[in-house]
Amino acid sequence: MTASSVSRRRLARGxxxxxxxxxxxxxLLDEEGPDALTFARLxxxxxxxxxxVYRHFASRDEIVVAIAEELDRISLDGYEPADDWxxxxxxxxxxxxxxxxEHPAAAAAAMHRTTRGIHELRAVDAVLQAVxxxxxxxxxxxxxxxxxxxxVLSVCSQHATRLVSVAAEGEEGWVQVYHPTDPAAYPYAVQAAPHLLAIDHTEVFRRQVELVITDVEARAGRAGV
Amino acid sequence: MTASSVSRRRLARGxxxxxxxxxxxxxLLDEEGPDALTFARLxxxxxxxxxxVYRHFASRDEIVVAIAEELDRISLDGYEPADDWxxxxxxxxxxxxxxxxEHPAAAAAAMHRTTRGIHELRAVDAVLQAVxxxxxxxxxxxxxxxxxxxxVLSVCSQHATRLVSVAAEGEEGWVQVYHPTDPAAYPYAVQAAPHLLAIDHTEVFRRQVELVITDVEARAGRAGV
DNA sequence: AAGTCGTAGTCAATAGCGTTAACTAACTTG
DNA sequence: CAAGTTAGTTAACGCTATTGACTACGACTT
Incomplete structure (x- = not known):
């Protein structure tokens, strides 16, 4: 008869x-991982x-798309074009x-999706402005x-996926865990193993991005500014 | 009394x-799409x-990893290093x-995974040999x-994902479906819309690959062959 | 102030999912 | 040919997304 016993009260309308x-x-995804996104837990x-939640989203998939759009919003928050493209x-x-x-579980679930949302459009426009x-x-x-x-999107999405799978398992070493029947058959991999372990993924991404920028530069130069 | 009535016979051991x-x-994935991979349908x-299937795989996840390894195997089948790296x-x-x-549903489900399998190791070794x-x-x-x-893996994986989602929905146009409140706020996107629709994803991938190759070339030249 | 009405939030039910434990029969081994 | 392993089966579990029917809140009327 009191307002609630264990929180059995009906939520107000808005x-x-x-x-x-x-x-x-x-x-939920940030704190409890990639499997936490269920209607029950939400x-x-x-x-x-x-x-x-069904009063606001027609399906789970629609929630995922909305999360993707939210990630777009977060990413672009405060963005202004720089002087140099x-x-x-x-x-x-x-x-x-x-x-x-920062949001690996959400990014792994949603980043690879196209949202057709307003923030995605903002991002498209921003890139097109730069080029x-x-x-x-x-x-x-x-x-x-x-x-x-x-x-950029593919690699970031993959990066997020790697982060969640690393969090799940323990991400062992490299060629060590392959235990190939004949290690001598993969000489380059065997020799590179220690260096592969030491790879800094952030640096890899940096180089990939610079690669594209250099390419745009070259094509723009060829076309004549 | 016959061998089977509607196929109620127990499968032989091997x-x-x-x-x-x-x-x-x-x-199954090729013919019935990305949702077909269930224990029941399998x-x-x-x-x-x-x-x-549980007698051969401990979990669904383990099947996915095995599919990834199979995709590696298919990809590398008959590969030989070329004269030019x-x-x-x-x-x-x-x-x-x-x-x-060719296997979009399987690739979308599995390609982003690391398998630590023998064919993955072969691929790693082949790339390392080239560089x-x-x-x-x-x-x-x-x-x-x-x-x-x-x-390469991120972009191909994303490509597969795009193929299955295009198969599911009808992949509409671009800025048309955004219906931004103020189209004038996204001038570059609006203007580029027709060209964005005409993009050939295969050509995009070709350029991305050539970009990396050119980069390796430049770094190798700098280091001195 | 009373009435009515659309709808946000709830409840109950369903089919399908991955996974487990117990069962049984086919093959292997001695 | 007897015993033992184990691949394949059966039945059950808890969890999932989704649905339709229900209900009560709060915004409209007058």
Whole structure:
């Protein structure tokens, strides 16, 4: 008869919203890992019933897309084009990397999806602006946009996936765990093993990004600024 | 009294094997899409019981890893290093792309995973051999290996994911479907829209691969062959 | 202030999922 | 041919996403 015994009270009407649900989902993924995104756990995180979220999202998939859009929003928050288009592309790339690193479970689940949302559009526009400033137009601009964006998103998404799988298992060494029947058959791998272990993934990404920027530079130069 | 009425007969003892199961799983994914990989459907595809596969794989995850290894095997089948290391890297990259294109559902589910299997090791060794022939050693070789491999695998994996999601939905246009409140706020995207639609993903991948090869070339030249 | 109405949140039910334990019969071994 | 292993089966479990029916909150009317 009191308001609640163990919290059996019905939630007030405006309690849930798409944004609030997405934030709860992101928090859940950050804190409890990639398997935490279920209607049951999301409901209890919001102190609501298991199916309450269905009033705001038609399916689990729709939540994932909304999370992707939220990651876009977080990544772009406060972004301004730099004076040099190269720095703009660097900034955008590292924002994606940073988001993948800080929200690995969410990024692994959502980053590879296309959202058609407003923040995704902002990101597309920002990249296109940079290659425009570099001097590229039309097909050339679109092509370089794709070379850059697909690379950055794919690699960041993969990075996030690696982070969650490393968190799950213990990520052992390299050639050691292969136990090939004949190690001599893979001489280059055997010899490179220690160096492969020492690889800094952040540095790898840096080099990949610089590669694309250099390429845009070269193509813009050839086309004439 | 006959052997079977509707196929109620118990399977003979050696009927199932890891390789056979993996092949059935791959066929299932190819023919019925990314959601077809369940114990129930895999069992009935093998004319076995739902749980028979557990005698050969400890979990669903282990099947996925085995599929990844099978994709590695398919990709590398018949591979021989070329005379020019550049052609070796091209060959390896396009083999991955081809596999992702031909087995999109399987590639989307498995390609992003590390298998620690023998064919993965073969691939690692092949890439390292190529960068070795280019003239890179030790840390330089390992770094360029990573730049190349992460790019190729990430992008091919993403390509596979795009193929299955295109198959599911109808992949609409671009800026058209964004319906931004203020299209004028995204001038570059609006203007580029038709060119973005016309992008050839295969050509994008070709350029990304050439980018890395050129980079390896430059670094090898600097280090002195 | 009472009435009505759309709908956000809840409840109950369902089919399908991965996984486990117990069972049984086919093959292997002595 | 007897005993023992174990691949394949059966039945059950808890969890999942999703659905339809229910209900009560709060915004509209007048």
């Amino acid at each position: 309690s849930l919203s798409r944004q609030g649900i997405v934030e709860a989902a992101l928090r 409901g209890s995180a919001l102190e609501a019933s298991t199916t309450a 190269r720095d703009s592309l660097r900034d955008l790339a590292w924002r994606a990397w940073r988001t993948a690193s 425009h400033e570099a001097g590229l137009r039309d097909e050339d601009a679109a092509m370089s946009y794709a070379v850059y964006s697909h690379l | 009927s199932l094997s890891r390789q056979g199961i993996v092949e059935a799983a791959l066929r 069992g009935s595809a093998l004319e076995a019981s739902t749980t028979a 550049r052609d070796s890297l091209r060959d390896l990259a396009w083999r991955a792309w081809r596999t992702a294109s 070795h022939e280019a003239g890179l050693r030790d840390e330089d070789a390992a770094m360029s290996y990573a730049v190349y491999s992460h790019l």
